[in-house]
Amino acid sequence: GSSKMACDGRGTKRLLQATVCCTRRKRGRSQPAHALRHAIVPGVSVQDLKRLAAEIEIAFEPSHTTYLDARGHWNISCYAELVELAETMAPGAKEHPPLKGVLLPVLEQLTVELEKWWRALRPERSQSSLRRIQSFVTRYRPHPGETHLRRHVDGPHVDASLILQLHSQVGFEGGGISVWDPPSEKTFVPLGTGEVCFLDHMVYHQSHEVSQGERWVLVVFCKVQDEVKASQMLSASRHDGDEESVEGLLTSLSSGRVEQRKQAAVALASLATQGQVNFEGAGAIAPLVRMLRAETAEERERAAFLVGCLAASSSTNQAALADAGAVAPLVQLLRAEPAEGGARSMEHAWAAAALARLAANCPRNKTSIVEGGAAVSLVHLLERGGDAEREEAASALGNLAANSPSNKALLLECGAIPALVRSLRGSTAGERRWAAAALRTLATDFPEGQALMVQVGAVESFVQLLRGDSAAERVGAAAVLGCLAADNAHYQATILAAGAVTPLVHLLKGGSAQEQEEVAFALGDLAIDPVGKELIAQAGAIDPLVRLLRCESQSCRERACFALGRLAKGSAKLRSSILEAGAIEPLLGLLDSELASEREEAAYALEHLGVDPDKGALLESSVG
DSSP states (O other), rough: OOHHHHHHHHHHHHHHHHHHHHHHHHTTTTTOOOOOOEEEOOOOOOOHHHHHHHHHHOOOOOOEETTTTTTEEEOOOOEEEEEEOOOOOOOOOOOHHHHHHHHHHHHHHHHHHHHHHHHHHOOTTTTOOOEEEEEEEEOOOOOOOOOOSSBBOTTTTEEEEEEEEOOOOEEEOOOEEEEESSOOOEEOOOOOEEEEEEEEOOOEEEEOOOOEOEEEEEEEEEEEEHHHHHHHHHHHHOSSSSHHHHHHHHHHHHOOOOOHHHHHHHHHHHHHHHTOOOOOOOOOHHHHHTTTOOSSSHHHHHHHHHHHHHHHHHHHHHHHHHHOOOOHHHHHHHHHOOOOTTTOOSSHHHHHHHHHHHTTHHHHHHHHHHTEEEHHHHHHHHHOOOHHHHHHHHHHHHHHHHTTOOOOOOHHHHHHHHHHHHHTTTTTHHHHHHHHHHHHHTTTTTHHHHHHHTTTTTHHHHHHHSSSSOHHHHHHHHHHHHHHHOOOOHHHHHHHHHHHHHHHHHHHSSHHHHHHHHHHHHHHHTTTTTHHHHHHHTTTHHHHHHHHHSSSHHHHHHHHHHHHHHTTTOOOHHHHHHHHTTHHHHHHHHHHHHHHOOOOOOHHHHHHHHHTTTTEOSSSOOOO
16 A cells, blocks of 8 residues: 555655755755745655645545634645644644655655755854654645635744645646745745745745645744743643643633743644533633733733634533623724834734624624724724734624624724725735625625625626635625525616626536525526516526526525526426426425425425426426
């Protein structure tokens, strides 16, 4: 198997020789200025990476981890190495030895090269040695939650890191990375196969969205050797058992030194994502709330990170955190200005993320967050923040608006809707996706919000998203257009005039089940308009709608029934086209569904097709 191939001595020797050749080429290449804290250099030959690609894929077994940076579950990385450290920021990650067996020669050589580069960059650490504390392979694909990782740093516990572009056996489109170095400048790097990006401590970077295929990268985190030993000792002292571990971490959070508090916050966040920490007593939360007001940005960042993880893990934590006064310092963090001359920290983004999670499905917390003045600050962050900040601000605004008419009215007054519409054309897929989700919430049962959206050009922006590369963005756009079109002739005409029908029908023919579901609903609402009926039919929607009547998704089947019924209603021509496409048999079959909603939608379509549901035959008189 793969482990036997990986242990083949001849293969290892051949790989190391090729890598050394790449190193020689690197030395002959012009180097970046010493002021820069990243470098792009040749790493491993393309030929060797092609040989390794199949072995890597065989050994690839993703862990189920949770990153706040990734907005939830992150199930696309397999860990070759994972040193047990209290401050690790990979909750749920598990080491997978077969992958290490495949990659060890590459890992050893690249670590040597990274250490040489890092020592030259930091002469004061020229005698220090780096040790790998995490190495993992990530596979990016054009699936929800798997396309990219937004702007982030590798964490305070990582002294240096690297990203190697691996070979993809199926190829990919998109991808590449951006690096903020110096912090005020964003540099995009395509990163070809075999190229490696070296990164110094706390340098912001991001991977870009993959639109097709699979992009594979190897990531390595390193820490100074002596500091690894100290961190391991700290971890060992805290992991004699879950109860003792949590108790010890809470003690460190309350009375430990600055570094201990930071490590404890991240370790508790890891446990929280696994549902192992519930803060029912205010005494346990008080130190965390104090930490939100700490003097250093790093402490505040980690405190906000922990609040977000705790709030997301249980409603008990949501209530306890709010009762202990976590909302006020989080709102204050939204307003904090970055240190003069320095890069803006992640405290603003993580504070917004924490507020979003505190607000989720919790009416009481929504009220206290809004009363604390968060709405204006979130809109300000959405308009002037960085990529991660805008994403989290859009998410928080959507959660505050959900099922809250009073909050929707307040957000309208605060200027949230124009800001969110501008974010539909934002620079990252996350910003566009969460802005669309927030606008969908604001459009639901809120006529004033709908009117302003249409007025400031939301329809045109949503139509543009329908043509984009991101499935999540397309789903969101179709959903909002369907919401706007429902029972409003003016908005229907605006959507039709913006050219929405063609991209909607395109998604109906070849999109995902979720896309098809939202598109069918939107087309059903647009089919009320006589012009809309003709445009939808001319674009070729009838055949794919009939095919959806047989699909596995109940929601898709119901919405296809709805759209076909709307198209048939009042149009003998379209009624005939739908019957010729073979709609009767599957519609009659849906009348036997165990679900009342599905039976009702099928009966609605049959009624407007003029079909007797009992006999399965056309009625003598047409039904309009």
